[in-house]
Amino acid sequence: MNFYKSDLLQKIADGRFTRWRTGNRNWIGKFPYDILDAAAIAGSPAMPGIIEGGHFTIYEPGFSYRDIEGGLQQWHANTQRLAAQWRSQHGADIVAELPGTWCFLAQPWSDVFWHWMCEALVKISAFESSGYKGGFIVPGGVAFVRRSLDLLQIQPERIYYCDAPYAKIERLIIPHRFRAQLDLKSQIDTVDWLRERLLSDQKMDHDLKIYAARRGRRSIVNEDDLLSLLSKHGFQSVYMEDLDLGEQIALVSRAAAFTGPHGSGFAHTMFMPRRSHVVELFAPSGVNPCMLTTVEHLEQDYSMIVGTTSLASGTTHDAPILANIELVSLTLKRAEELDRFHRQCAQS
Structure with a gap:
């Protein structure tokens, strides 16, 4: 050269x-x-x-x-x-x-x-x-x-x-x-x-549930309330950018569930196990589900939850998100019921 x-x-x-x-x-x-x-x-x-x-x-x-x-x-x-x-x-x-x-x-x-x-x-x-x-x-x-x-x-x-x-x-x-x-x-x-x-272990760990936290844009306004709920359902909070890419992929390749505010991190869901759960949080000004093709291909259970954004925080694509805690709770309960059903079918 x-x-x-x-x-x-x-x-x-x-x-x-x-x-x-x-x-x-x-x-x-x-x-x-x-x-x-x-x-x-x-x-x-x-x-x-x-x-x-x-x-x-x-x-x-x-x-x-x-x-x-x-x-x-x-x-x-x-x-x-x-x-x-x-x-x-x-x-x-x-x-x-x-x-x-x-x-x-x-x-x-x-x-x-x-x-x-x-x-x-x-x-x-x-x-x-x-x-x-x-x-x-x-x-x-x-x-x-x-x-x-x-x-x-x-x-x-x-x-x-x-x-x-x-x-x-x-x-x-x-x-x-x-x-x-x-x-x-x-x-x-x-x-x-x-x-x-890229995947060395595609076996699902049913106890591994990830909340992909964000810094800066599209932050969760009521994140303390959201984290309190998620912890009751066994989620761990992870800043994916703090991990090496190989570590990121290895982590999500075993995850039973993945949630967080909409963003680039949802690209990780294409490395998750089949029939895993994906819950994506949006502001009403930025609803843009980008992973539906791979979700369908991997038979993942996908939920899209649109929160609210106050006028004071703006209405742009990158606006902060006020998560609908009640709807997130119902979604996680349904996902757990579906997960139990799949495991029962696998054992029968």
Whole structure:
């Protein structure tokens, strides 16, 4: 891998880039992708494209979500900060050159835990299970990204962490737009592939029940009351981010139940045992159940409980949640009855 200096990112930061909307379709298994020869990526998180006469053209099909305008605004703001940072430290951007074939997985939001676990790892699963031997371009500076690739035993030489502002790639594979909430059903075998490689013990511990606590956004306003109730039902409070990713997966792989305020942590439920229980708490301004496909696939008992949010605390997607304690109590009692029924059936 070679490096040299350029002022391309500064040009992008100044708004000098265009968009390319047409694609070419190829397939790995059931996963469509495009190929760009003599390609480039810019920013971190990055966008793919090509360079022509010192001008960057974004390859728009490489963006994962419908809100491409919002995504481009976020990406452009990131490139402005990154260009200023590198220029102050090095006088210019540092450009990496990557020979061979690389799969692009470092687009905006790929550095968010849920999007990485439920979308990027699914793409890696589809490519790896089909015999792909090339490299992966992934977000740089993100601990759970690095650890997940280590757990999957992807060789270091096949990974490029996108923390330099710009890279030129001999051949770039760009998976098509993939939104787990809508598209995972058609790729559900990739979840089984991940579970086979990441889970060492899938035997349920009926006494292990997890409350995934949150710091900051979407906190539970009446958490003391909620924890008092949960403790009566055998739940333990865990800040999942305080554990190594391998420890997180090992913990949830034995859990009989998992609850907490809605957030990226619910990606863990795809590693829970079959017929386990999932209780997700929402604010009325942010009801967005993201794991229904894997819940159905794993025959999990899922409950969605919408609390209330005071006007003083706001009505945004990330607003604090006032949990409905009575409804949580009824839900946990029903889950315990269902659990007893399943165990009786298994013994008969």
